[in-house]
Amino acid sequence: MQPNAFDDASFPYSPARALSLTVNGSAVSVTADVRTLLVQLLRDDLRLTGTHVGCDTSQCGACTVHVDGEAVKACAVLAVQAEGCAVLTIEGVATGEKLHPMQEAFREHHGLQCGFCTPGMILSAMDMVRRHGPVLDETTVRAELEGNICRCTGYHNIVTAIVAGARAMGAAPAHGVD
Amino acid sequence: MFAFTYHRPDTVTAAVDLLRAHEEAKPLAGGQTLIATLKQRLAAPSDLVDLSGLPALRAITLADGRLIIGAIARHADVEASPTVRESLPALAALAGLIGDPAVRNRGTLGGSIANNDPSADYPAACLALAATIVTDRREIAAADFFTGLFETALEPDEIVVQVSFPLGGEGAYEKFRNPASRYAMAGVFVWRGDASLGETGVRVAVTGAGQGGVFRWSEAEAALAGAFNPAALESLGLPADEMIADIHGGGAYRAHLVREMARRAVARLMAAAA
Numbered sequence: 001m002q003p004n005a006f007d008d009a010s011f012p013y014s015p016a017r018a019l020s021l022t023v024n025g026s027a028v029s030v031t032a033d034v035r036t037l038l039v040q041l042l043r044d045d046l047r048l049t050g051t052h053v054g055c056d057t058s059q060c061g062a063c064t065v066h067v068d069g070e071a072v073k074a075c076a077v078l079a080v081q082a083e084g085c086a087v088l089t090i091e092g093v094a095t096g097e098k099l100h101p102m103q104e105a106f107r108e109h110h111g112l113q114c115g116f117c118t119p120g121m122i123l124s125a126m127d128m129v130r131r132h133g134p135v136l137d138e139t140t141v142r143a144e145l146e147g148n149i150c151r152c153t154g155y156h157n158i159v160t161a162i163v164a165g166a167r168a169m170g171a172a173p174a175h176g177v178d
Numbered sequence: 179m180f181a182f183t184y185h186r187p188d189t190v191t192a193a194v195d196l197l198r199a200h201e202e203a204k205p206l207a208g209g210q211t212l213i214a215t216l217k218q219r220l221a222a223p224s225d226l227v228d229l230s231g232l233p234a235l236r237a238i239t240l241a242d243g244r245l246i247i248g249a250i251a252r253h254a255d256v257e258a259s260p261t262v263r264e265s266l267p268a269l270a271a272l273a274g275l276i277g278d279p280a281v282r283n284r285g286t287l288g289g290s291i292a293n294n295d296p297s298a299d300y301p302a303a304c305l306a307l308a309a310t311i312v313t314d315r316r317e318i319a320a321a322d323f324f325t326g327l328f329e330t331a332l333e334p335d336e337i338v339v340q341v342s343f344p345l346g347g348e349g350a351y352e353k354f355r356n357p358a359s360r361y362a363m364a365g366v367f368v369w370r371g372d373a374s375l376g377e378t379g380v381r382v383a384v385t386g387a388g389q390g391g392v393f394r395w396s397e398a399e400a401a402l403a404g405a406f407n408p409a410a411l412e413s414l415g416l417p418a419d420e421m422i423a424d425i426h427g428g429g430a431y432r433a434h435l436v437r438e439m440a441r442r443a444v445a446r447l448m449a450a451a452a
Binding site for chain 1: 179
């Protein structure tokens with residue numbers, strides 16, 4: 001496990017910096033050590049713990065969020081780099097009690113077992129639709145999932161869910177906040 | 179991470195001034211290598227100079243028979259750019275093989291070549307396409323830019339502004355990816371001049387395999403200039419003791435992969451021409 005930026009008092013803190021950004025549609029202003037990773041800001045400061053830390057080496061995709069509409073690995077981005085940006089996490093994907101079509105498709109097609117990778121899978125899937133449109137074939141989805149790892153099972157139901165969720169996104173009015 | 183001071187200048191001049199003022203400063207582009215390096219405490223820059231406040235450095239344009247890509251154009255930008263896809267499709271395809279989609283939404287061309295990882299993809303394209311690296315103060319031929327493992331001709335306070343690729347001829351890139359890291363275990367970019375214009379030149383650049391980083395495989399270039407087909411590479415071999423040997427594969431395996439990727443790239447160019 002990598003040392004956390006804050007776990008060692010022998011390293012002096014970098015200058016704290018005031019940061020303003022939008023998270024799930026709400027304006028957020030915080031003061032944070034400049035070494036804070038975006039995923040730490042989301043989880044530790046904002047308590048949005050749906051964004052997970054799996055590998056902490058930008059391999060697994062569990063920390064995937066959107067920055068200005070594009071999927072990024074929040075463990076490989078400094079919070080200061082998101083200054084002025086609009087961040088979307090899994091907590092901002094649904095509309096109230098109504099699941100986003102991609103979430104609904106994961107539920108319907110049983111695209112998860114333990115659920116640890118699921119927030120990242122869903123945010124990555126939404127980015128696929130942004131770039132490729134709502135009609136995705138299985139080959140495209142499998143290639144696009146190379147940066148999201150599920151350790152429970154095969155990817156079959158995840159792929160099925162994404163294909164169905166993408167079509168549902170194409171048919172539905174826009175959901176969530178981006 | 180060790181402590182650092184963060185800056186986000188809004189002009190190239192200001193960025194260079196910051197790098198000059200702080201001896202241990204480092205530029206930050208997409209950060210897809212640098213941030214991981216900082217997290218592991220393998221680097222301890224006093225200052226990070228974030229180049230993302232320089233949007234002019236993201237432009238992709240055609241001018242005077244050249245494709246000019248700004249240094250902070252991201253891999254996803256290059257992959258999706260209609261300009262790149264039409265003028266240099268092999269480069270767009272190469273960009274789409276780097277990392278994974280989320281990494282490609284952050285990582286940049288300039289960051290890749292300035293880091294010069296021996297397994298990075300863009301250095302092979304720059305060498306094979308005889309690109310020119312344009313910095314804040316000068317132009318550097320790709321052949322002079324990549325000087326060794328993680329080493330380039332850049333001065334500590336010098337930043338890449340754009341990379342200029344001459345158009346003409348055809349290129350193809352073939353990569354054998356490490357399935358975990360997605361870096362090249364062998365990547366070969368083959369460029370062939372336009373035969374209808376009497377250009378018989380061939381350039382073959384290899385990444386991921388050489389102990390000294392990216393290199394031109396001159397033996398293969400000579401063989402392909404004589405007969406441009408995969409069979410021309412059959413009897414060629416790179417010295418195994420000059421190849422990278424690590425837990426992912428030994429030198430002989432790497433040498434084999436290089437020849438195989440070169441053969442596939444040549445076959446792809448022939449199929450495209452047919």
